Amino acid sequence: MKLHAIKGELAFAAFFAAVGLVWIVKASSLPFWSGFAPDSGFLPVIYGTLLLLLSAGVIGTLLLNPPDGEVEREPLSKSFKLLGILVLTVGSLGYVGFAAPLFLMMFAMFAYVERLPIVRSAIVSAVATGIFLLVFQHWLKIPVPITPWSY
Amino acid sequence: MKITRRYVLAAGAAVAMTIPAGASFAQDWKPTRDVELVIPFGVGGGSDLMARVIGKVIVEEKLLPVPLVINNRPGGGGAVGIGYVSASRKEDPHTIILVNGTTQITPILTPQAKTLTEVQPVANFMLDDFLLFVKGDSKYKTIKEFVDDVKSKPDKTFNFATGGTTDVMAITIFSKAIGKEINPVNFNSGGEALTALLGGHVDGVIGNPLEFMGHLESGAVRALGVFRDDRFAAFKDVPTMKESGIDAPNFQMWRGIALPKGVDENVQKYWQGIMKKVAESETMKKYIADNVASEAYISGKDFETFLVNQEKLYRDLLGKPAAQ
Amino acid sequence: MESLVDLAGGFATAISPTNLLMCFLGVFLGQLVGVLPGIGPSAAIALLLPLTFGADPTASLIMFAGIYYGAQYGGTITSVLLSVPGESTTVMTSIEGYQMAKKGQAGTALGIAAIGSFFAGTVGSLGLTLLAPPLAEAALSFGPPEYFSLVVLGLMALAAVSGASVLKGIAAGIAGLLLATIGIDPQTGVSRFDFGAVWLLDGIEFIVLTVALFGIGEVLASCSQATEAPVAEVKNVLPNREQMRRSAMPIVRGSFVGFLIGVLPATGATIASFVAYIMEKKISKTPEKFGTGMIEGVAGPEASNNAAAAGAMVPMLALGIPGSGTTAIILGALIMFGLRPGPELFTQNSTLVWAVIASMYIGNVMLLIMNLPLAGVFAQLLKVPYKWLYPPIITLCIVGVFSQANSLEDCWLLAGFGALGWAMKRYDWPAAPMILGLVLGPIFESSLRQSLTMAHGSFDIFFTRPISVTLLVCAVLFVSLPVLAQIFGKRPPASVGECA
Known part of the structure; x- marks a missing residue:
């Protein structure tokens, strides 16, 4: 019942997590380091990982502390x-x-x-x-x- | 989908245009509706300005019987603009597009970008030179002193700021010629490279003279050598690389105009004639002089040959020889 | 002082009828393009450039400078009234200013923005008058490692003020950094994350994301209340004493910070407005009220972006180094007029330089006179019921975004990110960090690479250079101070939680 109230929010956080995952996958085929400095894939993998973890964190927080009662939302x-x-x-x-x-x-x-x-x-x-x-x-x-x- | 529709329209118009032109006299072709000048870069850059100067000359000297419309299609180092012309303006004699060294280099590095073979080169207007600069208070007075010091240290000891891919290519040329690697630190523009040099964050810069002129005059930077076979009129005192015993080839960047692929021979002739008048105009000459570049009007088959040689040079320097 | 004598000479040139007219034309055009999203001052100047080929360089440059700082005023109007930032520099204004407008304080928001902009523009011009050469020299000591540390500080500050949900704020910021990696990697020329589309090679344009998240996102999120009555009443344009008192210090702080950031090449007015907003929120005794229409959040960033516009002229005039896209084009104009940008400009073309600087004082007065009454007129727009207002807003967004690069694909991005912005509003994900991430991403990546290349791969470079290490220490303090304060019990934990 509570899950029903937050399913949109969960899906949205999952969307960000998915974007992070796409970046990790796509960046892993790019070179990470060349010469003295990071190459094209280095920072995108880090960004992707951080976004994945943070979105997972948002999902976790939602599941552990679901908002009390029905949240008032505008009609869609x-x-x-x-x-x-x-x-x-x-x-x-x-x-x-x-x-x-x-x-x-x-x-x-x-x-x-x-x-x-x-x-x-x-x-x-x-x-x-x-x-x-x-x-x-x-x-x-x-x-x-x-x-x-x-x- | 929209491309197909536009293609059909454009191709239809082109067919209507080329049949009578091909059948009758060569000089007879003239634009019959608005001409579109496509600039594959954003407003305000160096190439955009040159295209606008071309447009200004055409309008002011009434070189065309029809209005000229300027259309910026920026993106992907010229790839978006070239792609636009090759997809929706095929065989359209009423479209001209600005092309330059960048539009040739982009497809070498980015395979999905359309190459210059998708357009029909018409004429080149100017060449940008490359010079090697050090800071004004540097201990190196001549290129020889500098090269000797570079050779005595391990590879990549020296840091050079660059303002773009073309500057990196110039550094590659220089490194190959002296047999020691220079470490390129890449910035986004010549201005940023200059800032890094003035702040003492790098040992030198190889770049176009434009941004450096004011600082050369004040003595804040010093030019040690120029990458061409003869001396550069704007810098008579700066020796060429060859004079200083460095075996570096002539290296310059070009900027010109092209038509869509597949236009008629007569149309090409017509546009070459227009561009020649533009190149001879005072406005264009002043623009080139103000930009510390060299006039270099090359047209027709000569321009095509020139581009083939440039392509080979770029591919060698970037370590991406042509497929086959 | 010598520069004051020069300035007096500059005024003598600037008040000639032609130059006054060009100055007025410049600020007026600037105001206009500022209102329109997509078309910015740089495009306006580039379009006018060919027209000024034969004209007097002084008059033309006075006009170009006027367009530049005039646009900083204009962008505010749509930000406050419609939540569509007309310029990238007014993104932060659309957060607090739009909330103020919803409360019926649109006039006051525009009024305080004009007053703050005027004060900051004048302070900035004064700084330009007195400090241009020495400041320009100082700015040179900012190399890649310093920029890297500055960006780290910016990102940390962002994390520290992310509002109710720190987690979502940081995630949105990271998402912005991630979007910044789309397109050709400027360092290597390799294309990344373009999903096979040539039009993505240049990445996602900042103004597209901004207009989508704030403009379209806002319309989609608030259209359901559209049938309600319009904002009751447009109150006074002139702020009352209490509002003046609250805005005074933010304006002063914003002016100084904005000017200093503007002076650094490669930063510019957008970052300046972000920093001013973050600073006001951090300093405020009631940071939790930010986002609900705090006048400080309008005054600070608005002052900051105007001061930064003046600051960006410092390296441009004194060193020939552009600090922003617009000054780069003004620099191109200088070259077209046969002037050599660089240290010699101040000595060899001093009449021109001082006339342009003097015209900036005059132009700011013109803008203030124009904007205070105009603010009232524009604010009347909100008397139109929202249901009549929002379809034209969407149209403005579409045409504005298209005109930015004549690209239909950008219109698709507008629709896509507009939907994203709506969802973010609905689920309380802040949009501003995402935009800041997109702005800072390229500087972050390139300065990291440049620094490491210079140092031959050693990270010591960030810790051995004094300015860089100072900035990094500040960054650490920014995140750790609230935590330490909590541990040592200097503040009640609840309030720390709110502002952290």
Whole structure:
């Protein structure tokens, strides 16, 4: 029962431990020492080991002293929706340029996630997209690909 | 995936472009839409500045009938920019890219990086020289005194600061020539190497003259020799290595312009013509002089031969001879 | 004093209408690019460089310097209001400043940042005026072993102030060091941990991680409260007497520490702001309240990053050695104008150098005048309900991060690390140590290698050089003092546990 309350936290610490493990494995194929000084693999192995141990420590502390009672957490669903939209947006940038995905992203967040009035959402999204592209593309001369034909 | 889509677009455009050009007269090709100048380095570095000078000359002297767009694609010692051009700009005559010694060295050290064979060299603009510096209050007045002392001590007694891979290669050349190893202490830039020399943390530096000029004039550092076959006009008093009896080859770093692979012969001719005008402009000449480098306009087949020889030299120095 | 006479001459040049205009243009542009994440002062200067080819060098350099220190003011605005650091130097501000904004004190946070920045900018310029040549000489005695020991001190200090969970704090710091190893190893040219991706060869850009962890992470973590009422009221911009009293010493300390760190080549304003924050937390009588909107945590780092920007001009002008990315580009500009950076610059081009230094006093006054009223205007932004605010914030993060290297892959990193930042917030893993690790990682590794190469493999080099050994002793004291204090019972154990 208590384990249920902290399983997310445990999984997250385990993720860091796994990253440490990846670094140890990958670094062990690199040379450790050359001449007088450490080579490319030396510090990464140490970092990986330390991260593994520290994450294990976090897990151990959690298991030994689980937090009393249910921890108040924010609901997850909205954050996941936003993250999903963000990933879709970034994924489409390479195909259709920046203007459409950025507009649609903001519009989806306003109108779908936040249930705001549709017309106002569209106006705000369009204006914001315009301002950002004006500043970055036009004033700062960043070659932001705006449309699919800008590539 | 996006690469494929871009490739199709770009290739389609290129085909449309090359068929009439190949069929008609050689000089007829002219850019018909915006030209993209790709800089495979971040804004602000030496090569970025040179590319921007090229861009400025092209725009100011109205060398192109179309606008020029500058696009920085930094990353991986030029690998990201070269990869970008070779993947999504293949055969596109409206793209030019800055290339330099670093873009040639990166793939030798990093196998997954695209090599210069992925682009079509057009012209070289300048060469950076390498000099051997010691601190101004050093007991060594000439390169001979210095070399004699190095030879009398065990290998790797002397520490030299370096500002990058090319400096390490120069140290390798020097070590091979005198038959004693110098211990390279690697820093991230010429400026940091200079700091280490001025602070007395190392015995000497081999590097490009740019950062050292102010300190040479004030006497804070002293140049003992230059890695070239003839004397360097900016430093008439500094002897060459060969003069001082050290058998070191001419060693310089180059910076030039390339096109995507597979562009038409006429297109290459067109761009060589543009680059020649750039090289002859006052702005470019001033830029090269301010950077204490040498003008060296090499184009076409000569440039390709030059690059093949450079590649062989780099591979030898890095101990990675070409496969086969 | 001689330098004061020179400075007077500099003022005479700097107050010409053209130079005043260029100074204003510089600080204004600096302020603008400071607000935008991704675009920093170095990119802004590089983009403007070709435009100034034929222009007057003095006027151009006054503008470039203005962009540099103006950006330190601008970055604060988004850090405080949106928790998106506009510049890497304002990461620490987004911790305390954003919490202050949530409490309705956004105006005050921006106000104290402007006042602190102004004070520090002026102190920094004064230091530059009086001490440039001798300080530059002193900075040269910092070789690789000294940098190594300095970084060790920084990492230990970090461990000592890691907040509620020391274990998680250190782990996050190590994770940052580990991320710093991605890409081409600058010492050997070998690529590591690139997972076969060419775009990872340059490693993970600092601003990408920062914007992701603080910007996206914050939005994802706090969007669920988004339907609640907006921050009720934007209070005064001018801090009240109590807030002034609390900020005075942090500003003074931040100015001095920031200036000294800025003078060291290869450190720069980002590290200076971290050190100032850590210092304030360490000195504070209530370190446990840090992270909840302590004004000291805004005042100290903000003063520190501005003083460091002035400090970084010291080795640049006096020795021709850039102390940061931005000064490296200003150095390139000097060369383009046919000036030789180096010790001769002060003697042979003294009019120019002193005019630039004088313009820094003027520019700081301009920034203060611009920022105090602006702080109020910007703070009004928070009256907009958060649900209307956060989608444009995400958009700003995406476009800003893209513009940093025109790279779509960086946008993927933004999404990935944004999710990580959200999880870290949710499970109370501090994000700042991870960013500090990413900053210090390369210096740590290269100075270790350089030192050992110089010493032919002997670790004695760290213990035989006086500055290095002093720094190491400080590092040991930093972690051991709280423990010793606990053992000898000088403090109640509970409070030690909180701050350790």
